[in-house]
Amino acid sequence: MPNTIEPGTRVLVIGSSGFVGSHLDAAFGDLGVELVRFDLHPDPHGQHETIVGDVRDVEALTEAMAGCTAVLNLAAAHHDFGISTETFESVNVGGARAVCAAMEHHGITNLCFYSSVAVYGEHSEPPDETTVPTPVNDYGRTKLAAEAVYREWESTATDGAPRRALIVRPAVVFGPRNFANLYKLIRQIHTRRFLPVGPGSNRKSMCYVTNLVEAIAYLWSAPSRLPSGEVEVYNYADKPDQTSRETVTEVYRALGRREPAVRIPLAPALLAAKPFDMVGRVTGRDLPVTSARVRKLSESETAFEAARIREVGFVPSVTLPEGIARMVRWYLSEGSSATPVVHIPPAEVSR
Template identity: 35%
Template sequence: MKITIIGGSGFIGTRLMNLLKDESKYTLHNIDLRQSHFFPEVTQIGDVRKQEDMDTMLAGADAVVLLAAQHRDDVRPLSAYYETNVGGMECTLRAMEKNGVKRLIFFSSVSVYGLNKNNPNETAAPDPFNDYGKSKWQAEQVLFEWMKEHADWNVTVIRPTVIFGERNRGNVYNLLRQISSGRFLMVGNGKNLKSMAYVGNVVAFVKFLLENKTSSGCEVFNYIDKPDYNMNDLVTLVEQSLNKHIPSTHFPYWLGMAGGYCFDAIAWLMRRKLTVSSVRVKKFCATTQFDSTKAMNSGFLPPYTMEEGLRRTLEFEFVHPREDDIEFVTE
């Protein structure tokens, strides 16, 4: 099976290729705007927004994993979300049809549900609150509309929650780093639940789908590793993993948001991106809990527990000396 990964030079794609590389039944092909740090020999520079690139580069593929996306919460102009996330879907589908490829795994996001929802499953109504979520939902709609005329295709949509793991430089890493530093400021009471997913489990789920989902049609799966941790739980786990006391000071939500708006103003004046913003404070304090019953009832068994994933990440990032400085910036 020749698997073409679009956007595979990043965090998830690198781990997926690392998982599949020793399987003799797979041939890997990566298409990305950037060269892969670890898999340059199978990487071809291409742009998911350019139809001619996709038409040429999807030749010979048996399955496509579409990872390419604008995903940070500070992308400007906002139209970039739609050009890549929606336009990239349209180019990919047309190229797949041209090359006779009928199998697709698309990475969407739980952001299509919005914030502070009551543990939504795959049937919950979409209510995205930002342009990233809106563009992912629009990409899904393009795909669902396409499937009306392509019922013989084998399509899976994965809506993962925030994904963390070794080498990732996203919100979970920033949180773990702040906690481990001992300079952690807790906004709110710390009881808000956070659904998360360890990258080792996410890519294992993709492998499971490639090997076990053989029927035509379109299925949607949330992907979350359970149990959900709240912020206080995370502080405790970091303390145990690093064997250090982590002092934490709680600040009321209104004060945290006021500080976030101040950082927004500073960032605007300086024309620079800062690590603190009102959007990130809002996301930090929100309950982001999602249902993953469907994925966990599919026959898939995650190779790591949530605690194992968090401990592996903490040990890699903050305990063992690094042999290189390769990192992947996400949200």
């Protein structure tokens, strides 16, 4: 099969030391795929040899791709705090151009790009893959620009060999070894520092990391399942979506705790968060309590359609409630004492 990952395929994984990269082994190992790891940082868990390099460095990428026939690009500037517009541009868009140049050098025609639902921006209805993207922040804008770079690469083959650019747009990803929003929620509830705010009826699309990795492997291990000529892009979110309140309830249940019956109205909670906003602006610190985070958990609706991947036959192995329960078990066994790993890319190329 052309441009699929099969037993013996050697895949360069760019951004392998990140959260999603640390969960590839099971799904890709079952396929008999060899993973070559490339990242700005060594494997934080000490399990795998990693080629240390920058996604913007064409020479380093070219050297790392020797002997590979496929590329999985997970690397990105993505944190919403502490990264400049210029760095988002250089890592996400400049990095895509560098990856394409290195693939051109080796004649590699098979790519999977880890994008994001952030490309859609804000919509009144959950976007699907046919929705016109209108990103509202640097992350979404540069992810969409990187997709365009890969689409251009895919369409400009000069040697007659067809190219493949599989693009996956995940919603919020969670699971063991992730220290983002769900981790912070679990920690606040576990340490009894959480107060429910507002009705919590806003829907949040999320995906458990094992399901996401299995979905990528499923899509990539066969030729495109979409009609000929259709752009190969997939949203990924586990369904059905949960409301914020349902997620909070699942965390309390997994911790063996009783959920508080009283909920704080949104307006006074936002007022109480204002001092934290001020401290964050003055000190430059990313504080766990901010008005934006209160709104995100209690008010903001971030739901996305993900029917396409199910229509082509993928069935996730873990339900959302079970995924939350697994993450809580990891938190209790080791996550509560672990030091969060935050990788902020440097402004300039690292060599």
